[in-house]
Structure formats: structure tokens, C-alpha cells
Amino acid sequence: MVESGTRTTHSFGSRCKRRVEDPSEDPMLYPCRKREKDPDDSIRSKLGYVLIEVLCRLPCRSAIQCMSVSKSWFSLISDPYFVRRFIHHRHQLSRSDSDSVPFTLLLQYKESQKNILVLPSDNSELFIDCGGGGGLDFLDFLPCFERARKNYPFCIVASFNDLLLVRSEVPPIRKPSFCEYCICNPLTKQWLTLPHLPCSRRNDMVGFVCDLCSCDKEQRCVTNAYYRYKVVLIHSPTETNTTQLSLQIFSSETGEWRGSVVSSQRGLNPFRMTSLDAGVLVCNGILYWIDADKYGLMIKGFVKFDPFNDAERCHYIDPPINLLPRDLMSFGVFQGHLRIFQIPGHHSPHDDGAYKFYVWELENYGTWCLKHKVNFKDTVSDHSDLVKIANGITPPGALLAFHPNVSEIVFLQLGNYIVLCNMQTRVLKVVSQLRDGGKILPGISCYYVSVYAKSVFLLTQPSWPTPVPPLPFH
Amino acid sequence: MSNTSENPNPSSSSAKITLKTSDNELFEVEEAVAMKFCTVKQYFEDEKDNDVAARGSSTVIPLPNVHSAVLARLISYCKKLPQSNAVADNHEEEETKKKERKQYGTPGDLVDLISAANYLDFKEGLEFFNQALADHIQNKSVEYVRKFFGIKGDFEPHEEEKYREEYAWAFEGVDED
Numbered sequence: 001m002v003e004s005g006t007r008t009t010h011s012f013g014s015r016c017k018r019r020v021e022d023p024s025e026d027p028m029l030y031p032c033r034k035r036e037k038d039p040d041d042s043i044r045s046k047l048g049y050v051l052i053e054v055l056c057r058l059p060c061r062s063a064i065q066c067m068s069v070s071k072s073w074f075s076l077i078s079d080p081y082f083v084r085r086f087i088h089h090r091h092q093l094s095r096s097d098s099d100s101v102p103f104t105l106l107l108q109y110k111e112s113q114k115n116i117l118v119l120p121s122d123n124s125e126l127f128i129d130c131g132g133g134g135g136l137d138f139l140d141f142l143p144c145f146e147r148a149r150k151n152y153p154f155c156i157v158a159s160f161n162d163l164l165l166v167r168s169e170v171p172p173i174r175k176p177s178f179c180e181y182c183i184c185n186p187l188t189k190q191w192l193t194l195p196h197l198p199c200s201r202r203n204d205m206v207g208f209v210c211d212l213c214s215c216d217k218e219q220r221c222v223t224n225a226y227y228r229y230k231v232v233l234i235h236s237p238t239e240t241n242t243t244q245l246s247l248q249i250f251s252s253e254t255g256e257w258r259g260s261v262v263s264s265q266r267g268l269n270p271f272r273m274t275s276l277d278a279g280v281l282v283c284n285g286i287l288y289w290i291d292a293d294k295y296g297l298m299i300k301g302f303v304k305f306d307p308f309n310d311a312e313r314c315h316y317i318d319p320p321i322n323l324l325p326r327d328l329m330s331f332g333v334f335q336g337h338l339r340i341f342q343i344p345g346h347h348s349p350h351d352d353g354a355y356k357f358y359v360w361e362l363e364n365y366g367t368w369c370l371k372h373k374v375n376f377k378d379t380v381s382d383h384s385d386l387v388k389i390a391n392g393i394t395p396p397g398a399l400l401a402f403h404p405n406v407s408e409i410v411f412l413q414l415g416n417y418i419v420l421c422n423m424q425t426r427v428l429k430v431v432s433q434l435r436d437g438g439k440i441l442p443g444i445s446c447y448y449v450s451v452y453a454k455s456v457f458l459l460t461q462p463s464w465p466t467p468v469p470p471l472p473f474h
Numbered sequence: 475m476s477n478t479s480e481n482p483n484p485s486s487s488s489a490k491i492t493l494k495t496s497d498n499e500l501f502e503v504e505e506a507v508a509m510k511f512c513t514v515k516q517y518f519e520d521e522k523d524n525d526v527a528a529r530g531s532s533t534v535i536p537l538p539n540v541h542s543a544v545l546a547r548l549i550s551y552c553k554k555l556p557q558s559n560a561v562a563d564n565h566e567e568e569e570t571k572k573k574e575r576k577q578y579g580t581p582g583d584l585v586d587l588i589s590a591a592n593y594l595d596f597k598e599g600l601e602f603f604n605q606a607l608a609d610h611i612q613n614k615s616v617e618y619v620r621k622f623f624g625i626k627g628d629f630e631p632h633e634e635e636k637y638r639e640e641y642a643w644a645f646e647g648v649d650e651d
Contacts, residue, residue, distance in 0.1 A: 054611075057605050187643055
């Protein structure tokens with residue numbers, strides 16, 4: 001035997017670890033186990049801090065169950081550090097595999113917004129049970145749900161990843177009347193009620209934006225274990241061509257609503273149908289909404305407001321082309337980029353008379369790029385109703401959402417059908433059909449249900465559910 | 475990986491390194507294999523600096539925390555190291571990987587392999603065996619996990635009940651052992 005020269009063995013650490021005899025194991029099969037028993041040396045102490053590396057490889061549900069194993073496991077797994085490790089590990093694994101982010105499309109429509117349609121992706125675990133009736137009953141864990149039972153105004157007004165922002169009101173016919181916002185995670189059923197606000201008779205729009213911590217900027221890994229958020233209530237300008245916008249902002253850091261005035265270089269018009277139906281869009285922590293002409297018919301441009309980094313002013317983005325009053329237009333987000341979906345209402349003389357749609361994307365330096373142009377006449381479907389609608393004399397479809405993972409796929413509403421459209425292959429596929437109070441509505445009907453963009457929520461499911469932390473103490 | 479026995483003129487890349495385990499067994503391994511263990515690599519490089527490496531294969535690196543049975547398995551794992559530990563592209567591939575992970579024996583064996591891989595700072599191995607151990611306890615009941623790790627639950631029954639209610643969504647669909 002050769003002894004090592006200059007080094008002594010203790011440079012490798014002096015703790016001597018021994019095995020535990022596991023009575024369930026046959027010593028004949030595992031001859032190396034035939035050694036003395038040491039009751040103090042449990043598997044857990046042998047693993048030491050490596051235990052966290054094993055547990056963060058479990059599916060999320062399993063890891064959460066393991067919290068109830070013991071008090072020490074509880075503190076290990078409930079620590080935000082664990083969540084960070086867990087998310088980082090998933091992120092490293094999934095980089096090659098970006099089309100697997102689970103998501104759920106949630107539509108809220110018709111009759112004081114009480115119909116709900118939930119379309120989860122195959123790998124989504126966010127099971128929202130609407131109890132067949134397609135209502136808001138899945139929110140019955142919220143204390144404000146009693147207002148929904150009394151038929152007071154109650155609806156989802158915004159979402160961020162897997163969180164929902166719900167607004168409920170005690171209308172002014174009752175005293176005291178107020179308006180209440182509630183943030184919740186429908187999967188974990190955690191919720192938080194924000195301080196009450198007086199009921200507003202004005203046309204307000206609301207945006208909900210979270211600022212997640214970046215755990216590794218290079219790898220673009222963000223973690224939802226800690227985050228700050230703002231709920232931004234934008235009051236409609238009272239006059240045309242207004243350059244001062246009045247807002248109320250709730251910040252998670254202060255736990256309060258605060259009024260603020262934001263200046264705009266461009267004059268803004270009061271919110272009417274076009275802006276109100278489209279609502280507020282959130283993209284990369286920035287809020288966007290539509291500015292229309294004074295009649296509220298024609299889109300003039302987009303207002304951009306960054307509540308975290310530039311809360312003094314808002315900016316204006318011109319559309320890629322001058323839009324005409326009969327043009328249909330809506331906006332959405334694809335992987336951090338603002339996108340526009342446009343159906344021109346006028347045909348040019350050289351046209352075949354068919355409706356087309358265009359998808360524009362706002363690139364990093366503020367230029368619009370035409371990504372897709374699809375003629376509804378060229379779309380393919382094995383569903384006869386869809387063929388009829390696509391070739392009809394009215395604009396056939398409206399944008400619901402851009403697919404979060406695949407650039408060329410878009411969710412459209414055609415008649416009362418919810419359709420997936422591949423803008424490259426031009427294939428249309430029925431995903432679902434709108435219902436009213438549980439009853440399926442006819443696909444083609446002379447009047448179909450309008451699903452407003454403000455009531456379309458694309459929930460994406462992070463690998464660990466976003467917690468809903470309590471408000472700071474005052 | 476080159477196999478030195480087929481190589482009549484061993485070059486520096488196929489030099490051998492001797493590792494000595496806690497039970498005083500000597501393992502002669504190819505340098506390429508030994509260098510996967512960062513702890514060994516570090517030791518080896520330090521030795522080189524001290525000009526002891528001139529003695530070549532006569533260098534014996536002591537591993538007082540690793541038993542021979544465990545080291546033998548780590549070396550054999552090293553030799554057929556999978557190409558990548560990234561999540562498989564499709565379900566089928568993931569199943570194959572799962573089966574591969576299952577071959578590494580009982581949970582008790584895995585714990586030994588993990589603590590040895592951790593001590594040797596063998597990153598690919600640690601990743602693989604950690605996942606293999608996680609496979610054993612995923613979707614298992616809390617009781618199973620407790621028994622498995624030899625942990626006694628120290629929550630009061632009402633605390634545990636309250637906890638299960640609060641996280642009810644996570645407790646749906648568990649294999650009872």
C-alpha cells in the first residue's frame with residue numbers, strides 16, 4: 001500500500017459518517033451494509049443540506065405535502081430560499097423546452113360578467129371548477145363572495161400569472177357603499193383584501209402589475225417567492241385633450257391607496273367604449289391602454305405608464321398605421337412584446353372582398369413589425385360552421401389572446417366558437433363553445449356573445465404557485 | 475472514454491490515479507474518471523503544484539468519507555454517464571430516464587451515493603442521484619416520507635389538520651405508499 005506523500009487525510013474533512021442499517025434491506029444483497037448500527041446517524045443528517053436539493057426536485061404538490069412531515073421540514077420548505085431554489089431548478093431544466101409553460105385561458109362574459117369559460121392547456125394544474133354552470137363559484141372561498149350571492153357587482157378585473165384581482169361593490173343604494181379589491185390565487189385559495197375605496201361613478205380602468213425578483217438576470221430566471229405589486233386605478237379624463245391624468249395607486253410596499261397625477265405630452269380623451277372594452281394590458285411591468293378619438297370610436301394610439309420606474313408621466317405610442325373608424329383592432333401580449341390584432345374594415349379596390357387580419361409586434365426600439373397577415377378566405381377547417389363564418393360578410397373573428405408559448409398561434413372568437421388559429425398553416429381548430437348559464441349557444445347566430453378584451457385573462461402557471469403575502473403593518 | 479487496458483502506450487490522458495477509501499481499499503481509476511470528482515481534481519492539482527505528481531500513478535488520494543462499495547458504484551456510474559441531465563423532450567424519454575434512475579437501488583443506497591457524490595463534489599452524479607431519490611418520494615404520503623427518512627412527526631394533530639386544510643389543493647391524489 002502506498003501512502004500519500006505530503007498530505008494528511010484530514011484535509012478532506014474529519015466528520016466520519018456511517019451507514020444506518022435499514023431492517024427492510026437484505027444484508028446479503030447489500031453486503032456493504034453489514035456494519036454497526038448508529039442510531040444517531042439518520043438518513044436526514046447524512047444528507048445534511050443536500051436535502052434541500054432532493055426536495056426541490058419534487059413536483060410542487062409533493063414538496064408542499066412534505067411541509068407537514070415535521071417542524072424542521074416545514075421551515076425548510078416554507079422558506080423563500082427553497083422556493084427560489086425550486087424555481088431556479090425548473091428554469092434550468094425547461095430552457096430548451098419553452099412550449100411547455102402551463103396556462104389557462106379564462107373568459108368572463110355576458111350578463112353582468114357572470115359567465116365563465118375556462119380553457120386550461122394540457123399540462124395545466126389550475127383546475128378551476130365552475131360547477132357546470134360556468135359561473136364564478138370557484139371564487140367562493142373569498143369573503144367578498146357573499147356580495148356575488150347578493151347579486152351586487154362582482155367580477156374579475158385583472159390577472160397576473162396565476163393571481164386574480166377581483167372587484168366587488170356594495171352599491172350606493174346601500175349605506176355605507178364601497179368598492180373593494182381582492183387579490184387571490186385560485187389554486188392555493190390564498191387571498192388578500194385591499195383597503196376599501198368609495199364607489200366611483202366615473203369610468204375607471206384598472207391595471208394590476210407585479211414586479212417579480214430576478215434570481216438570475218443572465219438566465220432570465222424570475223422567482224415569485226418575493227414580489228411587489230401595484231393596483232392602478234386610472235380615472236377617465238373628464239374633458240377631451242387632457243394632459244393631466246388622475247390615478248389612484250395601491251402599492252404593496254405602503255399598503256395604501258394614494259392619489260396621484262400623471263402628466264402626458266399628448267392630450268388624452270375621456271374613456272369611452274373602445275378604451276373601456278379593451279381594458280388595461282400589462283407587459284413587462286408596464287401598463288398600456290387605448291386612447292381613442294373624442295367619440296370613442298377610432299383608436300388614436302396607446303398610452304404607456306410604468307408605475308415602478310417612471311410614475312410621474314405617461315408616454316404615447318402611435319399605431320403602426322392610421323386606423324380607420326371601421327377597422328377592428330385589439331391588443332395583446334406575446335412573450336414580453338406588445339402585439340396588435342387588426343381587421344381592416346375597408347377593402348381596397350384590388351381586393352377579393354375577403355376579410356384579413358394583421359398581427360403587428362412592437363419591437364424593442366419602439367418600431368412596429370408586421371408579423372402575420374392572414375386572409376380569412378385562406379383558412380382551413382373541417383368544421384362547416386367555421387368555414388361559413390370565415391367567408392361571411394361581417395368581420396369573422398375577434399382576438400381573445402395570443403398563445404403564450406407559440407408565436408404563430410392565436411386564440412380567436414368566431415361566432416360563438418373559441419378557436420385556435422395557426423397563422424402559418426392557416427388551420428382553424430375549435431377549442432370550445434360559449435355557453436350562457438350552462439347552455440351551449442349556437443355557433444352561428446345573428447347575434448353572438450361579445451367577449452370583451454378586458455375580460456379575457458391568460459393565466460400562466462409558475463412552477464411554484466405565487467403566494468399572496470399579507471399587507472405591511474402600519 | 476478511453477480504456478487503458480487496450481492502450482499499449484498510456485498517454486497523460488489515460489494516466490491512472492489511485493483512490494483510497496474509508497475501508498482502506500485502493501481503486502485505480504482513469505484520470506478522466508477521477509477528474510469528474512472535483513474534490514479529487516483539486517487535491518490532484520494541488521499535488522501537481524507541489525511537484526509530487528512527477529511520481530505519476532504512485533499518488534494515492536485518500537477518501538476517508540467514502541466506502542469502497544459506494545465508490546465502486548460511483549465509478550461505474552461515471553463510466554456510463556448519461557449525455558445530459560436536462561428534462562427529456564418527450565414523455566417517453568422521461569420514462570426511460572426514470573427507469574435508469576430506478577436501477578440505482580434502494581433509497582438507502584441512494585442516500586449513500588448522494589452523500590459521497592456531495593463529498594466528492596461530483597456534480598452530474600449529485601444531480602442524477604438527487605433526482606433518483608426525489609423519484610422515490612414523489613407523490614407519496616407524508617407518513618411514507620416520514621418512515622422513509624426515519625422522522626417522527628412533531629406537529630400537534632390539530633396543527634397538522636389545520637395545515638392540511640390550508641393546503642388542501644396539494645393533498646389531492648396521493649399514492650398511499
